Amino acid sequence: MGLDALTYPFIFLAIFFEAFVLVTLLSKPARSARGRGPVEETPSVAIIVPCWNEEATIAATCESLLALDYPADKLEIILVDDGSTDATPAAMAPFAERPQVRIIRKENGGKHTALNAGIAATSAEFIGCLDADSFVAPDALREIIPCFASERVAAVTAAMAVHRPGNLIQHMQHAEYAFGITIRHTMASINGLYVTPGPFSFYRHSTLKELGEFLHGHQTEDMEMALRIQRAGYEIENAPRALVYTKSPDTVLKLIKQRTRWTSGFLRNIFGEYRDLVGNRRYGVLGMLVLPTAIISIWSSILLFSYAIFTLAQSIVTAIQVRMGIPLSYIFLPHRSFDMFYVPVNFFIILGLATLLASLSLIVIGKRLSRMPGPLGVGILSYTFLYGLIAPLWLIRSTADVTLGKSRDWRW
Amino acid sequence: MSLVTRNVLIALLITVALAGTVAYAVNYLNNARIAELSTMEDQLSIDIISLDTQFSLLSSAPCESIASSTMLMSDLSDLGNRLSYAEGQLGTDNAQVVRLKEQYSLIEIRDYMLTKQIAKACGTKPVTVLYFYSNAGDCADCDKAGYALSYLRTTYPTLRVYSFDYNLDLGALKTLIALNKIKAPLPAFVINGKHYNGFTTLADLEKQFPKGALATSTKAIAR
Numbered sequence: 001m002g003l004d005a006l007t008y009p010f011i012f013l014a015i016f017f018e019a020f021v022l023v024t025l026l027s028k029p030a031r032s033a034r035g036r037g038p039v040e041e042t043p044s045v046a047i048i049v050p051c052w053n054e055e056a057t058i059a060a061t062c063e064s065l066l067a068l069d070y071p072a073d074k075l076e077i078i079l080v081d082d083g084s085t086d087a088t089p090a091a092m093a094p095f096a097e098r099p100q101v102r103i104i105r106k107e108n109g110g111k112h113t114a115l116n117a118g119i120a121a122t123s124a125e126f127i128g129c130l131d132a133d134s135f136v137a138p139d140a141l142r143e144i145i146p147c148f149a150s151e152r153v154a155a156v157t158a159a160m161a162v163h164r165p166g167n168l169i170q171h172m173q174h175a176e177y178a179f180g181i182t183i184r185h186t187m188a189s190i191n192g193l194y195v196t197p198g199p200f201s202f203y204r205h206s207t208l209k210e211l212g213e214f215l216h217g218h219q220t221e222d223m224e225m226a227l228r229i230q231r232a233g234y235e236i237e238n239a240p241r242a243l244v245y246t247k248s249p250d251t252v253l254k255l256i257k258q259r260t261r262w263t264s265g266f267l268r269n270i271f272g273e274y275r276d277l278v279g280n281r282r283y284g285v286l287g288m289l290v291l292p293t294a295i296i297s298i299w300s301s302i303l304l305f306s307y308a309i310f311t312l313a314q315s316i317v318t319a320i321q322v323r324m325g326i327p328l329s330y331i332f333l334p335h336r337s338f339d340m341f342y343v344p345v346n347f348f349i350i351l352g353l354a355t356l357l358a359s360l361s362l363i364v365i366g367k368r369l370s371r372m373p374g375p376l377g378v379g380i381l382s383y384t385f386l387y388g389l390i391a392p393l394w395l396i397r398s399t400a401d402v403t404l405g406k407s408r409d410w411r412w
Numbered sequence: 413m414s415l416v417t418r419n420v421l422i423a424l425l426i427t428v429a430l431a432g433t434v435a436y437a438v439n440y441l442n443n444a445r446i447a448e449l450s451t452m453e454d455q456l457s458i459d460i461i462s463l464d465t466q467f468s469l470l471s472s473a474p475c476e477s478i479a480s481s482t483m484l485m486s487d488l489s490d491l492g493n494r495l496s497y498a499e500g501q502l503g504t505d506n507a508q509v510v511r512l513k514e515q516y517s518l519i520e521i522r523d524y525m526l527t528k529q530i531a532k533a534c535g536t537k538p539v540t541v542l543y544f545y546s547n548a549g550d551c552a553d554c555d556k557a558g559y560a561l562s563y564l565r566t567t568y569p570t571l572r573v574y575s576f577d578y579n580l581d582l583g584a585l586k587t588l589i590a591l592n593k594i595k596a597p598l599p600a601f602v603i604n605g606k607h608y609n610g611f612t613t614l615a616d617l618e619k620q621f622p623k624g625a626l627a628t629s630t631k632a633i634a635r
Contacts, residue, residue, distance in 0.1 A: 012427060012431060015426075015427045015431070016423050016427040017423075019422075019423035019426040019427050019430075020419055020420060020423035022423075023419045023422045023423050023426070024416075024419050027415055029415065190415065190416055190419075284416065285416045289416070289420070321555075321556065322555045324613075325560075325613045325614045325615065326560060326563050326614055327563070330563050330566065330567070335566060341445060341448060341497070342497055344501070345437075345438060345441050346438055346501065347434060347435060350434045350437070350438065351434055354430060
């Protein structure tokens with residue numbers, strides 16, 4: 001058995017997961033969720049924007065919230081300055097005069113403390129959170145509210161997209177976020193979500209009171225809260241057309257830093273306080289399928305990447321050794337015309353391509369589901385050629401961090 | 413049955429069906445490759461027998477068959493490349509690959525003998541290289557030697573290189589090895605009857621060739 005045979009179970013698992021997503025996407029609960037239209041009801045809503053040194057974006061974030069299609073008397077915007085040391089207070093100041101906006105200033109204590117300060121200051125029925133580097137579509141809140149129809153729904157997530165992708169790294173994330181829209185929508189239909197992301201996730205206030213304040217959650221307070229909601233037996237819904245645009249890292253290093261925080265937060269929560277959820281039938285699809293698959297996918301990505309790097313390095317070394325002393329004019333010139341006989345067709349390559357094709361389909365579906373404007377071609381291309389090379393780096397880094405007990409700075 | 417269980421089963425079914433289809437398709441393509449090689453070998457066998465017969469028939473002018481012999485070398489080389497690729501894809505232990513290699517070795521031996529006969533009858537001075545390699549992990553330099561020979565064969569079209577797997581269990585090959593007294597270490601070469609073992613560099617290998625043998629001109633054969 002060749003070394004590549006060790007990778008087959010992981011490719012098999014990847015295809016299985018994608019097939020499961022596609023089948024679930026076509027199932028009744030997901031179809032019903034897609035058919036859900038806006039409702040006339042407008043319960044009271046408070047949106048908390050935790051800020052720490054967000055002078056560059058806070059004004060635009062706030063403007064986008066003020067432009068939401070929602071009755072002004074039912075919408076409260078709470079800007080929480082978490083001890084900023086830049087011009088964030090000055091950037092917030094013009095909004096103090098708006099009747100909907102309330103500004104809270106506190107000493108720096110971390111994002112979760114800023115959220116808690118905002119929650120403590122409102123009695124609204126639903127509480128939303130919005131990172132200060134994100135901007136919402138005007139109809140986003142109208143898409144969110146109907147998802148709370150069932151009393152069992154404790155939280156609702158939005159459809160995240162990259163705000164004005166500029167370079168290849170951002171376009172790659174744009175495609176990845178579209179992929180995430182499909183996954184989040186599908187998994188929500190069977191209550192399999194384990195994160196309520198910072199950009200525009202909403203919570204039922206009464207449930208938050210019952211479950212308690214936001215915690216540090218290993219720098220992933222949104223994941224910790226989602227896991228707490230799941231453990232308490234509530235549901236987390238998704239509104240696939242509630243678009244929120246978020247600023248994304250524009251370099252590989254920044255991206256790796258951001259994702260290392262996310263992934264190590266996931267691992268620390270899952271192997272720490274929420275270990276009991278994994279493989280537990282009581283937590284349904286989340287415990288039996290989603291969390292185990294997420295854990296295995298981290299390990300398998302590292303394994304597949306290491307295997308690919310090892311094989312590539314081995315091939316390069318062998319190729320150099322074999323060609324040493326041979327004239328370059330022979331080495332670099334093609335020695336035969338295209339011939340189907342030499343097309344490398346094997347099990348590994350075909351199944352790898354099938355996995356990629358399914359991923360690309362999920363990206364396109366995500367774009368259609370969310371009605372995300374703008375082209376996605378560059379995103380798909382950069383996702384195809386870059387994502388598999390970059391993602392394993394943050395997975396390796398975060399796994400190493402968790403194993404070695406190393407913590408890193410929050411900011412990217 | 414819950415919705416999730418049903419979806420898991422359907423997804424599992426899709427995955428198994430997809431993996432099965434891919435496995436079938438890959439197997440089908442590999443068989444097609446083998447069939448293509450087999451057809452090429454059959455054709456080469458016929459060509460060699462034809463050449464052999466032509467050589468015998470043209471007893472008064474046996475050198476008329478030289479042109480055909482030169483063309484065959486190029487086909488033989490192409491078949492060798494394909495076989496080597498198929499071996500890499502399907503593995504050295506694959507029964508069909510081993511069978512094809514045996515047939516290929518026989519064709520090579522037959523062509524080598526015929527080349528010697530033509531040389532004797534027509535006074536030509538072909539440069540022949542018998543190259544013995546091993547895939548059993550006991551020949552660290554075989555890949556380098558094989559690549560160097562491919563370069564030489566491409567650069568000097570008159571060169572006749574015959575590659576043999578030293579460990580192939582084939583009577584005719586064993587006789588060829590015994591007759592030429594081929595021994596380890598591998599790779600081993602017999603260049604116009606002169607023995608040479610091991611491979612260091614292309615330059616060292618080139619030194620083993622007769623003076624003037626490595627010329628790009630085809631004058632030696634084409635009359």
